[in-house]
Amino acid sequence: MGFAGSDFISINDFSKADLEHVFKVADRMLPLARKGSSICKNKVLATLFYEPSTRTRLSFQTAMLRLGGRRIGFSSGAESSSMKGETIADTVRTIEQYSDIIVIRHPSEGAARVAADYASIPVINAGDGSHQHPTQTVLDLYTILKEKGKIKGLNVGLYGDLKYGRTVHSLLGTLGLFGANVFCVSPQGLEMPVHFVKEFKEKHGGDLVETSSLDTVLPQLDVLYATRIQKERFPDEKEFLKVKGTYSLDSFALSRAKDDLVLLHPLPRVDEISYELDADPRSRFFKQVFYGVPTRMALIALLLGKVK
Ligand code: NCD
Numbered sequence: 001m002g003f004a005g006s007d008f009i010s011i012n013d014f015s016k017a018d019l020e021h022v023f024k025v026a027d028r029m030l031p032l033a034r035k036g037s038s039i040c041k042n043k044v045l046a047t048l049f050y051e052p053s054t055r056t057r058l059s060f061q062t063a064m065l066r067l068g069g070r071r072i073g074f075s076s077g078a079e080s081s082s083m084k085g086e087t088i089a090d091t092v093r094t095i096e097q098y099s100d101i102i103v104i105r106h107p108s109e110g111a112a113r114v115a116a117d118y119a120s121i122p123v124i125n126a127g128d129g130s131h132q133h134p135t136q137t138v139l140d141l142y143t144i145l146k147e148k149g150k151i152k153g154l155n156v157g158l159y160g161d162l163k164y165g166r167t168v169h170s171l172l173g174t175l176g177l178f179g180a181n182v183f184c185v186s187p188q189g190l191e192m193p194v195h196f197v198k199e200f201k202e203k204h205g206g207d208l209v210e211t212s213s214l215d216t217v218l219p220q221l222d223v224l225y226a227t228r229i230q231k232e233r234f235p236d237e238k239e240f241l242k243v244k245g246t247y248s249l250d251s252f253a254l255s256r257a258k259d260d261l262v263l264l265h266p267l268p269r270v271d272e273i274s275y276e277l278d279a280d281p282r283s284r285f286f287k288q289v290f291y292g293v294p295t296r297m298a299l300i301a302l303l304l305g306k307v308k
Helices: 016-029 055-066 088-095 111-118 134-148 166-177 194-204 214-220 237-243 275-279 285-303
Strands: 044-049 070-074 101-106 123-128 155-159 181-185 208-211 223-226 262-264
Touching: 016 134, 016 166, 016 285, 044 055, 044 088, 055 070, 055 101, 055 123, 055 134, 055 285, 088 101, 088 111, 101 111, 111 123, 123 134, 123 285, 134 166, 134 223, 134 262, 134 285, 155 166, 155 214, 166 181, 166 194, 181 214, 194 208, 208 214, 262 285
Parallel strands: 044 070, 044 101, 101 123, 155 181, 155 223, 181 208, 223 262
Antiparallel strands: none
8 A cells, every 4th residue: 555645543544564674674764773874954853642551652752753754742731721621623733734744642532533534634643542553563573573583473472451451452453364373361350352352363364272270381482472451451450450460471481482582562661571581681671662763754754655
């Protein structure tokens, strides 16, 4: 597809060839991710964040600065006129008067799609409720490619809160698309929603194992993608307390894993990965953070039509 002028809302809107093209452009951005460039000179990126964020918001802003553009935005709904009752539709039709591309994060599923329907400039979904986080998926896949050299045929474990985690919801299907075998490992009650599993099997016919025991599958894994419990998405506190602290990784747990395992996490971490594992060469989650810059540079430049 042609990226120029389009939105980036759901990962399902993009083919394998589209995503491979984004990775190719990200490769071109890699040296510029520190050095900077003037590819998007005089362009303005707006970050509309109605939910907390450290990496996604700041990496989008960094990406735009490294592309030579500028940025505006707010980092919580409380800073915006949504507090006065303004709708997303009116907010984006206002922001597009100031900017060339919008990145939006919102607690409601489907909010980014609404924003895209009303905006005449490209809109990027930076997370809508527990639904999707497609740019995280781009950087997750890119990290796997860079760290393992391929995705096809790898055994990838998705570990933790697979029920409410939007990163794993976006990632699952694309792992199928790229030919990985997936192991969904979650405590009882936090399993991957049935419709995502069904879709994976129907579309990709790939192997998908579901289990609550990491120990049994860990020795086979090439990549382990850990996630935190999405406390803020639980309908009630009691349900959260039932699963709180029920899983974590430490050196002992990882002693059964392959030596060349790649351990990823979209971050923030709470207690899923012990700090002692930070020194383990298999931990790549801060490298993963870095890959957020070239991949988001690629997406911004593509959607603005500044690269082909
Ligand atoms: C994730 C998110 O916001 O969904 N964070 C991120 O963007 N890297 C994961 C999370 O909050 O647990």
